[in-house]
Amino acid sequence: MKASDEKNGTPAPDAPGVGMLQRAFAVIRALGEGQAEGSRVTALAKAVGLTQATVHRILHALIAEGVVEQDEASKRYRLSVDFFSLAAQAGNPSRMRTLCRPALLRLCASLGDTIFLLVKSSFDAVCLDMCEGPFPIRSFTGDVGGRVALGVGQGSLAILAFQPEEEREEIIRYNVPRLHNYGVFDEVYLRTEIERVRAQGYAGRNSGLIDGMAGVAVPILDRSGHALGALSVGTLSTRLGEDRLPMVVELLKRQASTIGPQINPFDVAVRRPVHGLTRAMATRPLSGPAQ
Template structure:
């Protein structure tokens, strides 16, 4: 009786060297998943995209799941790249992280302006203070110290981030946050949408919101290569120090630093995806060090 031996599909671009075929196929599947990350993917779609049989793709996916690089939703059965994959990419792509990348800019701005400088990052429906450099003037802020958070849309820094998020994401956040921000008194949906449009036109958020008496601030978004806000640089100061004569200079200094930082940000950085977890990791590292 004749027997048949199963052969996997030839790997796209494979050199034929033992072991490279499976590795090439695995990378092809990972790249395809990266392009389908938002919606997730089924085996049939992946197989068609990478030019392999469904059986081969299924075996590769199961291996990648065991290695922690891919996850499958229990209900939808859709495959996506895992959190561990992004954490690995973050370590490789930017070992120093957002805080280290931005720290020199915070120090320069604080020294030049003599005011407190905040670095904020998006965390779900909130903005989190990832780092700050304190100036000589006693101030109050919405986020307070490092690790403090505020609903996106409240305060200049979080408003600068919200205004430059993709439209669909921005609308979802507005719907969710409007009931939360009403507790601040002067804020409602009309006000929020008006301010967002204003920030998008000007390129910055400022000055006094009227919520913190005697305080004022101005913030600019840190935009990635696609023009989407990944963070914000914000100045917090006394209202008397941010008049019409000084505002343009402050905005220009913030903008220069933000424009220099933006292209260097790593989209896989844990501080951008999960800033609270990243802060916890930094705290542990500092204690060990």
């Protein structure tokens, strides 16, 4: 096999250094998903399926690059402040966070609930930003940077429902097996929910997969009517009754309708061509809900 892809110049899977790079990113992801106080080598090795010696070498290489640090007292490893600083610099694709932040603040102040900005990332929805309200809630994506399979949760479902048809179909085919991790999903249920969202223009449930929690979301649409992201409200089920739901939906739609036209339609950062989806996610492990 050649060391590079002749079409796009990207390294082939067996190119020198690629395997170690993939292992390093697996360790970084495991650290990001680990406990706040850090992780031990044994736990990281088990999480990524590598030997402790290999993980130890990778960790020390990452420490040398300043993206990982080790607590002197507990000997646990965690991502460094420099890593989060670098991530923050890169964490504003297509100006989405900057563009949407005022809307999140307005909605949070008006509704008194937690507001999420979700964007599409291949077969997942990622929480790009959030504005926390006063009520303690749980969500599938968790904090900023958390991700969930497209179709799970209101924001994710709103994004999926308004994808171009061909792309939506490929996502459904890929994600249906993953949805089994969430307990109650099958393809018929998912397609029924998608049609419901497309008909009413929003995804909303007074009760859902997380006990006591409720949510409603509207897509952020481009000029073609395709979703680039979603604005979502997460709240207690007691705060999203039939009397309040129409008002919440109206406020969300009003903000989303002002954001969509401001997004550059030629910005490739918000486009994920359907032919690139499978390749991008082919080696990604399946994951359950992040709460």
